[in-house]
Structures are given as structure tokens and as C-alpha cells.
Amino acid sequence: MGMSYEAICNDCGAKFTANEGGGFVFHLLHCDRCGAERAISFKEIGEPHLRYIKGLGVPYSGMTAEHDRHIQETYPGDPMDRDEYEAAVEQLCGQCECGGAYRFNAPPRCPECRSANLRKDPAARRICYD
Numbered sequence: 001m002g003m004s005y006e007a008i009c010n011d012c013g014a015k016f017t018a019n020e021g022g023g024f025v026f027h028l029l030h031c032d033r034c035g036a037e038r039a040i041s042f043k044e045i046g047e048p049h050l051r052y053i054k055g056l057g058v059p060y061s062g063m064t065a066e067h068d069r070h071i072q073e074t075y076p077g078d079p080m081d082r083d084e085y086e087a088a089v090e091q092l093c094g095q096c097e098c099g100g101a102y103r104f105n106a107p108p109r110c111p112e113c114r115s116a117n118l119r120k121d122p123a124a125r126r127i128c129y130d
């Protein structure tokens with residue numbers, strides 16, 4: 001799921017570490033203007049996450065299968081679909097300092113020039129963090 005990699009900016013040549021996706025216990029969103037990262041844990045999300053798991057009907061991941069099944073069997077709230085859930089999480093993340101909004105589909109950006117025109121450094125080893 002989540003991945004960390006060495007990125008090279010195609011516009012200014014800066015090298016930096018970019019992160020994409022989330023982990024088993026959090027989501028990673030980026031600001032749609034400056035590309036700043038915002039990690040939000042499922043715990044922090046709270047109720048919408050429980051409703052989403054319930055709506056899934058299947059475990060979110062093998063790691064959390066037992067926990068997810070428990071939610072699906074016992075959580076009394078209404079299920080939520082993916083679109084509703086992502087909108088709720090984006091709202092919880094709030095606004096970035098730059099005035100942009102954190103979005104699931106916003107790309108990482110160069111910390112130097114804010115370009116989203118990046119390539120992966122072929123020389124660097126990818127680090128999968130889950």
C-alpha cells in the first residue's frame with residue numbers, strides 16, 4: 001500500500017523523499033496546492049472509518065481482518081461508501097497552512113518549486129513501509 005521513494009523534480013532537479021498512499025492504520029493525503037503531507041490515523045478519523053469498514057463488507061486488510069470483522073458485526077451506525085468516506089476524511093484534515101486543501105488524489109510536490117512533475121530516482125531503493 002504505502003510507499004516512500006526518492007523523487008527527482010523534473011523542473012528544478014531537487015531530490016527529496018516522497019510518500020504515497022497510506023498504511024494499515026493511517027491515510028496519507030497531500031495538499032492540492034503545495035503538496036504538503038498530512039497523515040491521519042484511522043483512530044483520529046473515528047466514526048467515518050468505522051462506517052466505511054462496515055460498508056466494505058470485507059476486511060480492509062489482512063492485518064486488520066479480525067478487528068474489521070468485529071466492526072462489521074457490532075458497529076451500529078450506517079455504512080458509508082468510499083466517496084462519502086474520502087470526503088469526510090478530507091474535511092477532517094482541514095486546510096493546509098498555504099490555504100490549500102488536503103486531498104486523497106493530490107500528488108506529492110517538489111519542496112523547492114512546488115512542481116508535481118516528478119520522476120522516481122532509478123538509483124534509489126524503494127522503501128515500502130507496510
Ligand SMILES: [Zn+2]
Nearest residue numbers: 009012110113
Ligand atoms: Zn522542483
Ligand SMILES: [Zn+2]
Nearest residue numbers: 031034096098
Ligand atoms: Zn499547502
